[in-house]
Amino acid sequence: AKKSGRNTFRAYRKGMDELIEKRRALEADIERGLERGEFELYLQPRVSARDGAIIGYEALLRWNHPERGMVQPGDFIPVAEVSGKIIGLGEWVLREACRLAVDLPPHVHLSVNVSPVQFRHPDFLAGIEAILQETAVAPQKLELEITESVLIDDDQRARLILGHLKTLGVKIALDDFGTGYSSLSYLSRYPFDVIKIDRSFVSALGEQETANAIVRTIIELGNGLGMRVVAEGVETVEQASYLSAAGCDELQGYLLGRPQPVVEIAREISETVVI
Ligand code: C2E
Ligand code: CA
Ligand code: CA
Numbered sequence: 001a002k003k004s005g006r007n008t009f010r011a012y013r014k015g016m017d018e019l020i021e022k023r024r025a026l027e028a029d030i031e032r033g034l035e036r037g038e039f040e041l042y043l044q045p046r047v048s049a050r051d052g053a054i055i056g057y058e059a060l061l062r063w064n065h066p067e068r069g070m071v072q073p074g075d076f077i078p079v080a081e082v083s084g085k086i087i088g089l090g091e092w093v094l095r096e097a098c099r100l101a102v103d104l105p106p107h108v109h110l111s112v113n114v115s116p117v118q119f120r121h122p123d124f125l126a127g128i129e130a131i132l133q134e135t136a137v138a139p140q141k142l143e144l145e146i147t148e149s150v151l152i153d154d155d156q157r158a159r160l161i162l163g164h165l166k167t168l169g170v171k172i173a174l175d176d177f178g179t180g181y182s183s184l185s186y187l188s189r190y191p192f193d194v195i196k197i198d199r200s201f202v203s204a205l206g207e208q209e210t211a212n213a214i215v216r217t218i219i220e221l222g223n224g225l226g227m228r229v230v231a232e233g234v235e236t237v238e239q240a241s242y243l244s245a246a247g248c249d250e251l252q253g254y255l256l257g258r259p260q261p262v263v264e265i266a267r268e269i270s271e272t273v274v275i
């Protein structure tokens with residue numbers, strides 16, 4: 001038994017070592033990927049629940065890795081966060097998004113996901129101001145999607161930063177709403193423009209009775225506080241009609257459009273714009 005215990009431990013060590021090695025390789029890869037232009041933003045439309053008009057796009061990061069092929073954010077963002085590489089990566093995303101936003105029609109905005117690690121960095125605000133200046137984008141075209149976790153860390157600082165961003169004209173969305181802890185108090189303390197109902201509630205619509213009640217309540221709450229309410233992960237016509245009828249402002253999900261490379265979006269826009 002002793003021997004097998006030792007073997008189990010060795011196997012465990014070996015597994016750990018491999019994991020650490022993999023993570024190191026990935027970290028180095030991120031750095032190199034940035035230098036070689038392997039990252040790309042895909043855009044997913046957000047549409048009006050009333051008439052289907054495109055209100056904006058969410059920028060979703062993709063990695064065209066030379067050996068691994070297309071890597072999804074879930075597979076490298078956590079590593080980038082732990083290693084601090086998310087700072088450089090996040091800056092790239094913001095700059096790229098602002099450049100793209102310049103060419104979007106005037107009333108169409110671009111949403112960018114901000115990692116809590118990025119938000120916590122002392123130069124976060126200065127970095128955004130620099131990129132706004134450098135790209136000369138109208139700040140109203142930029143929306144930052146943050147999650148509750150950034151609010152938990154340092155309430156005072158978070159409020160200061162969000163307030164300042166608001167003064168600049170940048171919009172703020174609270175992402176994955178309903179999955180955190182004390183969402184209700186956050187809503188009254190921070191100047192959100194938008195709340196995004198988490199996909200888990202949307203996909204449970206019609207299947208779990210509680211989901212319908214939760215979704216209706218979030219919509220009423222958001223509307224009552226003067227925020228726009230966006231539902232994410234809308235995949236079926238039934239979900240879309242339920243959400244519209246309940247007063248949800250905007251819909252996002254595969255039903256309305258999948259995340260697509262910028263060239264595809266540009267083609268769609270040029271086809272729908274009537275001169
Ligand atoms: P998120 O911000 O909640 O983004 C929504 C995710 O749901 C995206 O996955 C999107 O492709 C997916 N999605 C959209 N509509 C549907 C639908 O109808 N059904 C289903 N099943 N999924 C849908 P993605 O692109 O893999 O991104 C995953 C997460 O990675 C994002 O979750 C976000 O937290 C993070 N992420 C993506 N891009 C960035 C980025 O540039 N910076 C940072 N910090 N995080 C990012
Ligand atoms: Ca998001
Ligand atoms: Ca989300």
Ligand code: CA
Pocket residue numbers: 176
């Ligand atoms: Ca999410």
